[in-house]
Structure formats: C-alpha cells, structure tokens
Amino acid sequence: MINQGVEPAGPGPVSPEQAKAQDNRVLGFWIFLSGECAFFASLIGTYLSLNTHTAGATTLVSLIDLPLTGLMTLSLLTSSLTMVFAFLAMNRGELQAMKVWLWVTALLGAVFLDLQIFEFSHYMASGFTMGTSAAASAFFALVGFHGLHVAFGLFWIISLLSYSFKDGITAANTSKVWIAGLYWHFVDVVWVIIFTVVYLLPKVH
Amino acid sequence: MAAIAERVGAQPKAHAQGYLMSWLTTADHKRIGIMYLLASTLFFVVGGLEALMIRIQLSHPGNTFVSPTLYDQLFTMHGTTMIFLAVMPLFIGFINCIVPLQIGARDVAFPRMNALSLWLFVLGGILLNSSWFLGGAPNAGWFNYAPISLTPFNPGPGIDFYDIGLQLAGIGTLMTGINFIATIINMRAPGMSLMRMPLFTWTTFVTSVLILFAFPPFTVNLFLLMFDRLMGANFFNIAKGGNVLLWQHLFWIFGHPEVYILILPAFGIISEVIATFSRKTLFGYDSMVLATIAIGFLAFTVWVHHMFVDGFGPYVNSLFAITTMAIAVPTGVKIFNWIFTMWGGKIKFTTAMLFATGFIPLFVIGGISGVMLAMAPADFQYNDSYFVVAHLHYVLIGGSLMGVLAGAYYWFPKITGRLLNETLGKWHFWLLMIGFNVTFFPMHFLGLLGMPRRVATYSAALGPAVAFWNLVSTIGAFILAISFLFFFYNLFKTLRSGERAGPDPWDGRALEWAISSPAPVYNFAQTPLIRGRDAWWVEKTEGDGRLRAAEAESADGQHHGIHMPSGSIxxxxxxxxxxxxxxxxxxxxxxxxxxxxxxxxxxxxxxxxxxxxxxxxxxxxxxxx
Structure with a gap:
C-alpha cells in the first residue's frame, strides 16, 4: 500500500501470507517511526527547556564549529541521496548497483559518525561533558541518541549487505531494504532539525 | 503450565524441539497470550502480597510490623508491579489471545516481534523484582520523582532496577502497540470493516495508539534518569541547572495516557460481556467507538492535573482542569450505553456478567472522585492524601481489574477449552465486592481526615476515626485476598477437571466463538467472510450457523496446508x-x-x-x- 514506488523486479510473493507479511512490515515501520517522532520530540523538548541552563560553565555555542557540523550535515544528507539511488537500482532489478549504493550510503554514514566522535571528543577535551551542566547533558543526550540511531542504521545496512541476496532481488527482500531505507531517511530528517535547533540558530543569534 | 498446554490447540508442532524450547521459541499469539497471562498473574500475586503487608502495617497507629525503609519499598513495588507487570500485561494477554480471533486473522502482523515483546516484559519484570535480593527494591513511589530518585538521596541500586527493569518491559509494550496497530489495520478478514469490529478490538486499537505515543517520552525520561545516576549527567540536578519538573512533565505525559491504557481494554471487555449476556447488540455502537477515540485523544491533554500543586498558577491549572473534566463526557456516554444495552435485554447473570455489572457502579464512584480531584483548587486539599489512594483503586480495581476478571471468566473457555466453575466464581465475585469496598471506601474518609499517603505509620493523635477506618480497611484487604483464593482454586480445579466448553458456551456474538475451544493453531481453517457487526451472531441468526469462507475452495475441492510463521529463539x-x-x-x-x-x-x-x-x-x- 504505502510502498507503491517499489515494484519488485524479481519473482512475486510465494504465497498470499508472504505478500501480507511484506505489507505489514512497511506499515509497521511507519507506525514505529511515529513512535520515534515522539521519542525525539521528548529529547528536543528536553533540550529546549534546558539549553540555557549552563550553570555558569562552558557553553556549547562557544565551541560550535559550523564548518565541521556543516560537513557532517553534508555527508548525512548525501547519504540519503545515495539511499535513493539504491532504491532506484532495486526497482530496476540491478542487484550489483543496489549493493554499491548501499555501501556508499554506509560509508557516508560512517563519515558522519567519525566526525561526530571527533566533535564530541573535542568538546570533552575543552571541558564540555555530560557532567558540565544541565544544558550539556541535554546536548549529549539529544545529539548522542541521534548518533546512536545513525550507528544502528549502519549496523542494519551492513547486516543487509551481509545477507546473500542469493535469489537476486525478490519480493521477500525488497521490503527489508525498503524499511532500512525509510529508517535512514527518518534519521536524516531528525538531523536536519537538530542541526537547525542545536547548531545553526544559536550560532546565528 | 503443562495442564494448560494440553488444553490449548497450540501444541508444539510435530517436528518441534523439546517442550520447553517450544514455548521459548513460539510465535503463536495464543501461546504468547497464555504466557502473558501466567506471568502477569504471578506478578499480580506478588503485588497483592505487598499490598497485604502495607495494610498490616497500617492496621493500627504506630505499628512496627515493617520498618519505614521497607515500607517505602513495599508501596513503590506494589504500585509499579500492579501497573506495569500485572494489570497492563493481563490485558495484553487477553489482547493476544482474542483480538486476532475477533478479526478473523491467522496471527498478529509480526508474530516474532510479539514473542520479543513477551520476553522483554517477563525478563524486565524479573529484573525489577530481583532488586529485593540484590541491594533493596526501588523506594521512590511508582512515579519515582526527582530529586528523591537521584543518587545523593538514593545511593542504593533500587532506583536503577526500576529504571532498567521498566525500560526493558516498556520497550516490549511499545512493540506490542506497534504490532496491534498493524494487525488491526492490515489483518482483518474480508468484510470486517472498521465499524464492524468488536468493541474489544476497537479499544485495543486505541490503546495501542496510546502506547505508541505515550511510551517514548517515558523511555526518554528513564534514559535521562539513568544518565543522571550512572553517568553523572545533570538533567534533574538543580545545582548544575537541572530541573526536577522535567521528570514530572515527561512522566505524566506518559503516565496519564498510561491510566487509559489500563482502562480502555476493560471498557472493551465490559462491552463484549454485557452485549453477550444481555443477548442484544451493543447499544450505541458508533458512539462507543467515538467515545473510545475521544478518550484516547483527551488522554494526552490532561497530564498537568497530576501537578496542580506545583504552582503553575490559575490559568494553567484551569486549562488542565477543564480538559480533565471533559473526559467525563465520553466516559459517561459509555456508562449509559452499557446500561441501555442491558435495558430490555435477556440478562443472564453468569460470573462474567456479574463482574461486568459490578464494574459500572464501582467505576462511576472512581470517576466521580476523579472529577472531584480535577477541580484544581480542591485538589490542594486532596493531593497526596488517602483520598487519591481511594480514587485510584476505585478506577484500577473497580475499573481495570473488574474488567480483567470479567474477561477471565468470559474467555477462559476459549483459551483453555474448559469452563470455570460458576459457584466458585460467584463466591469470588461477592467476596471481592465486599472486600474491595470495605478496603477502599474508608480511604475516602481517611483522606478527608488528613491522612497522607506514602507514610509508614500515623499517630494515634490523629484521632480514633483514623485508627478505626484503617483497621476496617485492613480487614477488607484480607477479605479481598480471600476472594482471590477462591479464584485461584477455581483455576486449578478447572484445569484439572473442569467442564468442557464447546466452541460457543455463551452463545457469543463475536468471531472468536465460531471456532473450537481452544482455537486451533491456525485459528480459522479458511479466512472467514464477515457479513455484519456481531459477525458470528449474524451467521447464527440470519445465516446457517456456519462461517462463510472468504475465498472459494481450490478447484480440486481439497484443503491445502496453511502457511504459518515459524518460531524463533x-x-x-x-x-x-x-x-x-x-x-x-x-x-x-x-x-x-x-x-x-x-x-x-x-x-x-x-x-x-x-x-x-x-x-x-x-x-x-x-x-x-
């Protein structure tokens, strides 16, 4: 129903039960994502209510390096684009191309994570840690949970790639790739909000 | 468990592994439901024993039956256990056993995720309860307010057990919510349109939506507390700019929908039971559905009524007082619809029906004290007194638990194939009615007399009335406990030698009564065609008493095997x-x-x-x- 865009090129579903299962998977995943919205809304709300509570200690805004976070944003947004390319390849039934694009997506996700680890360690070295102030705690919780989501997405994509696709692209495995992709795009969208709220607006003000 | 397993159609598959493994790996919604019911009954007994210890301690002023330290752990674990590990999973057990049958489905949308939900709940509950033996149970109340839950005031591991135990169980519940939303949207048999769904399925759907949006804030809150306690973060540490109200907000944004998660399935059960035993279709079905949705929506708009005394001022308090009182409207619609369903019906007072009718006055009492509490200025008087304890037990026992028990007597034959003994059931009901009211009605007086909740004892100087009503309440608690001995004996006796139930012992209306008791592992041999509301009743009264199959039989006239999901460890x-x-x-x-x-x-x-x-x-x- 919701995944109209993806008409699998491979053999159709083996049984009505299997077709139903794939339909369920996509629907279930959208439902899960709405729960994730509530999760991140709670974290963003927490951040907005505490971000001025710096307790006179080091503030985030004094440490933000916009070019660095800009590069992170760029890599993550590009990874969404490459995920779309993976989908397109899947729709055309091109297994190799799909795998390549998934690897590129994973690579860009890894670049993002690597930069984030660098960013966090830089902050910690500058005396801005979880224990610095309530604002710092809220920052690490929000941005850290997003980072964990990226890491889980990475784990997921690599899990999929380790999956043999021995029968090529089939109805049974397109929905697995599709929901991994949905997740990846969702995590990107959350980053756009975090980038705006946490990094861009305070720096601009 | 062995006795039950023999009764359910869901035997281990022929080639299957050992008996234990077959339960550990099962993805069958009926077996998962049974395990939910068993585990949560066990937790219910634990929570009940904790309640008895509380009542013994409070039976007379200045009692020293338990120390204040232990008392704090007892009331915390009593509330936490009853809410998270007993009543909610009891409903989830019934939802698992019954909802797929009511919509004519083979199983839930995600059978193995369903198993994951179960095991997270069971193991999370065990982790939480193991705190008794590993350094002390949590002791900051079921809503665990900061800063009392922070390390400086609570250095032991108890709060961490609360935090991580509920985190595990909560993730399981969240997945249950996702699972049943998808199941009810996607897995309905042909013809089962939304407005033909039985009310229990409807309330399950709305409950699942509440779970989906209420549990994530709780998950976040538990993480924040965990970071504060284990990683030196400062969300609730005022010295470093933290805010203790943040916990309260996030907790009640979850906590208030949670109480509707605890009552909506009961509304569904009561609707099924009353319609069946009045031999009438549910009065005002459409308004029942709308009221359920309205309650689900309003549930998210009232959380500050738990925080009236925090000092947000008259504007904020008025707003939340009004939204809170508004909930009484759809709830009242339901009460009247149940009464009108009985009106002119051929009422048969089975034990299930007794519990359903008993539910109505008890829940109305709880609802009235709820509206009293919703009046923000008056709440300054009631807050943190026994009046609140009386209110919440009237809605949770008089409401939720009565629903659970009505469901237990109603669906026990469907789940196990045996009918619970009606005589023992009636003993259970009447003793429970007496014991419950004797225990909790005096708590209204105690609250108005100024007795605070969550204090290990009280002074004789509070007056003879306080001592008297406390003693009455304790006596009532024992009557309540004895009523459950009848219930557990009934379960035991029935499983050993109970009367066999046919497929349809109650002359039921919904689809679960169209198949054998217990239901076969595949539920319906052929996906049924639904031809009306009260789908099975329609076939019995207007059809030939058999379900129509939704698909034509295959050309050779032979039945083919049914594809079922496989289990997984x-x-x-x-x-x-x-x-x-x-x-x-x-x-x-x-x-x-x-x-x-x-x-x-x-x-x-x-x-x-x-x-x-x-x-x-x-x-x-x-x-x-």
Missing part, C-alpha cells in the same frame, strides 16, 4: 541479552554490559537477515468450525 535471546546488559549497567560491570549487548545485537542481526520460510500446517476438520 532469537526474540528470547535478544531480551536475555538486554537483561544481562541491564544487570551490568546496574552494578557497573562493563564486561557484563558488553556480553549482553553482543548477545542482543547478534540475535538482532540474525533476525534482520533471517528468511522466514514458515511452516505448513494441515487443518483438521475442514470448514470454518
């Missing part, structure tokens, strides 16, 4: 891994955390990449029967 292993990691986090053993996470992620990986070939089950019998 990985859901159990994921939950086990997370439990091990939880113990590691509580005791600061990073190696244990690592081992647990590796086990969990290895199992998740296996589930991501696994093909589910399913298995083919041959139906016995043949037609829709």
């Amino acid at each position: 990985y859901p159990f292993l994921i939950a086990l891994g997370l439990m091990i990691a939880g113990y590691g986090a509580i005791f600061g053993l990073l190696l244990l955390v690592a081992i647990g996470l590796v086990l969990a992620f290895f199992s998740i990986h296996r589930m991501i990449v696994a093909e589910d070939p399913g298995e083919i089950v041959e139906p016995v019998g043949g037609d829709g029967e």
Whole structure:
C-alpha cells in the first residue's frame, strides 16, 4: 500500500501470507517511526527547556564549529541521496548497483559518525561533558541518541549487505531494504532539525 | 503450565524441539497470550502480597510490623508491579489471545516481534523484582520523582532496577502497540470493516495508539534518569541547572495516557460481556467507538492535573482542569450505553456478567472522585492524601481489574477449552465486592481526615476515626485476598477437571466463538467472510450457523496446508541479552554490559537477515468450525 514506488523486479510473493507479511512490515515501520517522532520530540523538548541552563560553565555555542557540523550535515544528507539511488537500482532489478549504493550510503554514514566522535571528543577535551551542566547533558543526550540511531542504521545496512541476496532481488527482500531505507531517511530528517535547533540558530543569534 | 498446554490447540508442532524450547521459541499469539497471562498473574500475586503487608502495617497507629525503609519499598513495588507487570500485561494477554480471533486473522502482523515483546516484559519484570535480593527494591513511589530518585538521596541500586527493569518491559509494550496497530489495520478478514469490529478490538486499537505515543517520552525520561545516576549527567540536578519538573512533565505525559491504557481494554471487555449476556447488540455502537477515540485523544491533554500543586498558577491549572473534566463526557456516554444495552435485554447473570455489572457502579464512584480531584483548587486539599489512594483503586480495581476478571471468566473457555466453575466464581465475585469496598471506601474518609499517603505509620493523635477506618480497611484487604483464593482454586480445579466448553458456551456474538475451544493453531481453517457487526451472531441468526469462507475452495475441492510463521529463539535471546546488559549497567560491570549487548545485537542481526520460510500446517476438520 504505502510502498507503491517499489515494484519488485524479481519473482512475486510465494504465497498470499508472504505478500501480507511484506505489507505489514512497511506499515509497521511507519507506525514505529511515529513512535520515534515522539521519542525525539521528548529529547528536543528536553533540550529546549534546558539549553540555557549552563550553570555558569562552558557553553556549547562557544565551541560550535559550523564548518565541521556543516560537513557532517553534508555527508548525512548525501547519504540519503545515495539511499535513493539504491532504491532506484532495486526497482530496476540491478542487484550489483543496489549493493554499491548501499555501501556508499554506509560509508557516508560512517563519515558522519567519525566526525561526530571527533566533535564530541573535542568538546570533552575543552571541558564540555555530560557532567558540565544541565544544558550539556541535554546536548549529549539529544545529539548522542541521534548518533546512536545513525550507528544502528549502519549496523542494519551492513547486516543487509551481509545477507546473500542469493535469489537476486525478490519480493521477500525488497521490503527489508525498503524499511532500512525509510529508517535512514527518518534519521536524516531528525538531523536536519537538530542541526537547525542545536547548531545553526544559536550560532546565528 | 503443562495442564494448560494440553488444553490449548497450540501444541508444539510435530517436528518441534523439546517442550520447553517450544514455548521459548513460539510465535503463536495464543501461546504468547497464555504466557502473558501466567506471568502477569504471578506478578499480580506478588503485588497483592505487598499490598497485604502495607495494610498490616497500617492496621493500627504506630505499628512496627515493617520498618519505614521497607515500607517505602513495599508501596513503590506494589504500585509499579500492579501497573506495569500485572494489570497492563493481563490485558495484553487477553489482547493476544482474542483480538486476532475477533478479526478473523491467522496471527498478529509480526508474530516474532510479539514473542520479543513477551520476553522483554517477563525478563524486565524479573529484573525489577530481583532488586529485593540484590541491594533493596526501588523506594521512590511508582512515579519515582526527582530529586528523591537521584543518587545523593538514593545511593542504593533500587532506583536503577526500576529504571532498567521498566525500560526493558516498556520497550516490549511499545512493540506490542506497534504490532496491534498493524494487525488491526492490515489483518482483518474480508468484510470486517472498521465499524464492524468488536468493541474489544476497537479499544485495543486505541490503546495501542496510546502506547505508541505515550511510551517514548517515558523511555526518554528513564534514559535521562539513568544518565543522571550512572553517568553523572545533570538533567534533574538543580545545582548544575537541572530541573526536577522535567521528570514530572515527561512522566505524566506518559503516565496519564498510561491510566487509559489500563482502562480502555476493560471498557472493551465490559462491552463484549454485557452485549453477550444481555443477548442484544451493543447499544450505541458508533458512539462507543467515538467515545473510545475521544478518550484516547483527551488522554494526552490532561497530564498537568497530576501537578496542580506545583504552582503553575490559575490559568494553567484551569486549562488542565477543564480538559480533565471533559473526559467525563465520553466516559459517561459509555456508562449509559452499557446500561441501555442491558435495558430490555435477556440478562443472564453468569460470573462474567456479574463482574461486568459490578464494574459500572464501582467505576462511576472512581470517576466521580476523579472529577472531584480535577477541580484544581480542591485538589490542594486532596493531593497526596488517602483520598487519591481511594480514587485510584476505585478506577484500577473497580475499573481495570473488574474488567480483567470479567474477561477471565468470559474467555477462559476459549483459551483453555474448559469452563470455570460458576459457584466458585460467584463466591469470588461477592467476596471481592465486599472486600474491595470495605478496603477502599474508608480511604475516602481517611483522606478527608488528613491522612497522607506514602507514610509508614500515623499517630494515634490523629484521632480514633483514623485508627478505626484503617483497621476496617485492613480487614477488607484480607477479605479481598480471600476472594482471590477462591479464584485461584477455581483455576486449578478447572484445569484439572473442569467442564468442557464447546466452541460457543455463551452463545457469543463475536468471531472468536465460531471456532473450537481452544482455537486451533491456525485459528480459522479458511479466512472467514464477515457479513455484519456481531459477525458470528449474524451467521447464527440470519445465516446457517456456519462461517462463510472468504475465498472459494481450490478447484480440486481439497484443503491445502496453511502457511504459518515459524518460531524463533532469537526474540528470547535478544531480551536475555538486554537483561544481562541491564544487570551490568546496574552494578557497573562493563564486561557484563558488553556480553549482553553482543548477545542482543547478534540475535538482532540474525533476525534482520533471517528468511522466514514458515511452516505448513494441515487443518483438521475442514470448514470454518
């Protein structure tokens, strides 16, 4: 129903039960994502209510390096684009191309994570840690949970790639790739909000 | 468990592994439901014993039956256990056993995720309760306010057990919510339009939506507390700019929908039971559905009424007082609809019906004290007194638990194939009615006399009335406990030698009564065609008493095997891994955390990449029967 865009090129579903299962998977995943919205809304709300509570200690805004976070944003947004390319390849039934694009997506996700680890360690070295102030705690919780989501997405994509696709692209495995992709795009969208709220607006003000 | 297993159609599959493994790996919604019911009954007994100890302690002024330290743990674990580990999973057990049958489905949308939900709940509950033996149980009340839950005031591991135990169980519940939303949207048999769904299915749907949006804020809150306690963060530490009200907001944004998660399934059960035993279709079905949705929506708009005394001022308090009182409107619609369903019906007072009719006055009393509490200025008087304790027990026992018990007597034959003994059931009902009211009605007086809740004892100087009503309440608690001895004896006796139930012992209306009791592993041999509201009643009264099949039989006239999802051990292993990691986090053993996470992620990986070939089950019998 919701995944109209993806008409699998491979053999159709083996049984009505299997077709139903794939339909369920996509629907279930959208439902899960709405729960994730509530999760991140709670974290963003927490951040907005505490971000001025710096307790006179080091503030985030004094440490933000916009070019660095800009590069992170760029890599993550590009990874969404490459995920779309993976989908397109899947729709055309091109297994190799799909795998390549998934690897590129994973690579860009890894670049993002690597930069984030660098960013966090830089902050910690500058005396801005979880224990610095309530604002710092809220920052690490929000941005850290997003980072964990990226890491889980990475784990997921690599899990999929380790999956043999021995029968090529089939109805049974397109929905697995599709929901991994949905997740990846969702995590990107959350980053756009975090980038705006946490990094861009305070720096601009 | 063995006795039950023999009764359910969901026997281990022919080629299956050992008996224990077949339960650990099952993805059958009926067996999962049974395990939910068993585990939560066990937790219910634990929570009940804690309640008895509380009542013994409070039986007379200045009592020293338990120390104040232990008392704090007792009331905290009593509330936490009853809400998270008893009543909610009891409903989830019934939802699992019944909803797929009511919509004519083979199983839930995600059978193995369902197993994961179960194991997270069971292992999370065990982790939480193991705190008694591992350094002390949580002691900051079921809503665990900061700062009393922070390390300086609570250095022991109790709060960490609360935090991580509920985190595990909560993730399981969240997945149950997702599962049943998808199941009810996608798995309905042909003809089962939304406005033909039985009310229990409807309330399950709205409950699932509440779970979906209420649990994530709780998850976040538990994480924030965990960071404060285990990693030196400052969300609630005022010295470093933290805000203790943040906990309260996030907790009640979850906590108020949670109480509707605890009551909506009961509304559904009561609707089924009253319609069946009045031999009438439910009065005002459409308004019932709308009222359910309205309650679900309003549930998210009232959380500050738990925080009236925080000092937000008259504007904020008025707003939340009004939204709170508004909930009385759809609830009142339901009460009247139940009464009108009985009006002019051929009422048969089985035990299930007794519980359903008993529910109405008790829940109305709880609702009235609820509206009293909703009046913000008056709440300054009631707040943190026994009046609140009386209110919440009238809605949770008089409401939720009465619903659970009505459901238990009503669906026990469907789940096990045996009818509970009606005589013992009636003893249970009347003793419970007496015991419950004797226990909790005096608490209204105690609250108005100024007795605060959550204090280990009280002074004789509060006056003879306080001492008298406390003693009465304690006596009532024992009557209540005795009523449950009748229930448990009834369960035991019925499973050993109960009267066999046919497919349809109550002359039921919904689809679950169209198939054998217990239901076969594949539920319906052929997906049924639904031809009206009260689908089974329609076939009995207007059709030929058989379900129509939705699909034509195959050309050769033969039945073919039914494709069923296969079981898996990985859901159990994921939950086990997370439990091990939880113990590691509580005791600061990073190696244990690592081992647990590796086990969990290895199992998740296996589930991501696994093909589910399913298995083919041959139906016995043949037609829709």
